[in-house]
Amino acid sequence: MKAVLGLALGVLTAIGGFVDIGDLVTSSVVGSRFGLTLVWVIVVGVVGICLFAQMSGRVAAVSGRATFEIIRERLGARVGFANLAASFLINLMTLTAEVGGIALSLQLASGLQPVLWIPVAAIAVWLVIWRVKFSVLENVTGLLGLALVVFAVAVFLLHPDWAALGSQLALRPPPQSSESAVTYWYFAIALFGSAMTPYEVFFFSSGAIEEHWTPKDLGQSRVNVLVGFPLGGLLSISIAVTAAVVLLPQMIAVTSLSQVLLPVAQAGGTIAVIIALLGFVAATFGAALETTLSSGYSLAQYFGWSWGKFRRPAQAARFHLTMIIGLLIGLGVLLTGADPVQITEYSVVFSAIALPLTYLPILIVANDHEYMGDRVNGRLTNLLGLVFLVIILIASIAAIPLMILSAAGS
């Protein structure tokens, strides 16, 4: 019975923890501008994150090495450092977007200015990281994030024209949508980046070390990932569908978090909005914790410092100092009045650019007998891994030209 509960808890946490500010904003923007013609990208992205999260978790459980230790060992000091610099900056950008997302959600819930909520959000994130047990912080935010199921319910309450949605899925754009091919592919990359954000892998592999996984725990983690992430991806798709049903016909292109909520309000009224807001706060708060921890993980693992919430803070001093500085930088950027939604839109594209930096070393080490013994990748995993490496490379190379050509999707 306890095992079943543990399994269910893991899966539910993975579902609720899958969505972050990047998924919320990008799915809604894409739904409101392209209908469902880009939903296939979410599916591809979910398969990719399942594959690589699972791989990095397996490497961590078997070898005891987290992702950034591996990146440095395999790529060497110099290329590893370039990788660290890029990953750290993009992670910082995502962290800023998530903290801003908490503040925006609290603003929508309370009516108070976000500038008042930004420091509250940043301090709350730090306090939780400072004092709350790792498994608790992961599970609570994940479970509360399940409130986003309200988007899936809203899809049915809206009584959409299923045939029209079906034809959009089959890549026939809706008549109201008049986007160019360049913009379409730019948002395809943004959506791909939001599903495969590198911090998820830093967090997943470091979390495996935090929770002292052994190869015995791999069965549970495989179920969490293979069931939880796709169901989490369904939440992303639901957000896109609600936007496609309500916002697209009225030619409302999403530019703020409140617009993401509009379809839910129309479908279920105040109660639905309250539930969705709870989901927003949980999803952004959970992701803010994950990105803050990831900033500490990546730096500490590159330089070989002691890290982790399983140690006393004083015994992982540089790790904790890094996270405090990271949060302060995010706070500073937000207090200049920068728009978290815009930061999010850029962070998902930069994430896509940085993807090969993270995923190539994991794929190499997952095949290294010295680290993995006889638990190296099987043929199917390697085949899928290589296919995804090609997709990731193409997305990474195409991102900047598309960003310029489409004027960042405007």
Next chain:
Amino acid sequence: MTAPLPRPPRVPGRILDARLHLLDRQVLDVDGEPVTTVDDLELGDLQFGERPRSAAPTITALISGPILTTRLFGGRAPRGRLGRIGWEVVAGIDIVLTLGIPGGGLEVSWFEGWLGEHVIGRIPGGRHDPD
């Protein structure tokens, strides 16, 4: 057809590639606590930047700290203290290097120790045991 590469001479014992098995590896102390990453190696009777004259220089220490900048950006070794860990305390070489002594007293650990003692440890809860 090119001639096949000559086979390397057989040696008794294990061959370690300095770049592959030592550089950039995590160093753990005797209790399994992370100490640092190997940023460079000190080779006996060779000065910094000097090419080996004799056939086989020997490793005398692992080096960490500011020396890393020379591997990142080139240039001269920074003046001042090198974070030196004598080769004689290295107890194990696997996917991590293990030391046979506690890491707390080592030169490379002073900043971590100082920060833990005077900054992070001073924040309420900073010395609190994790659950």
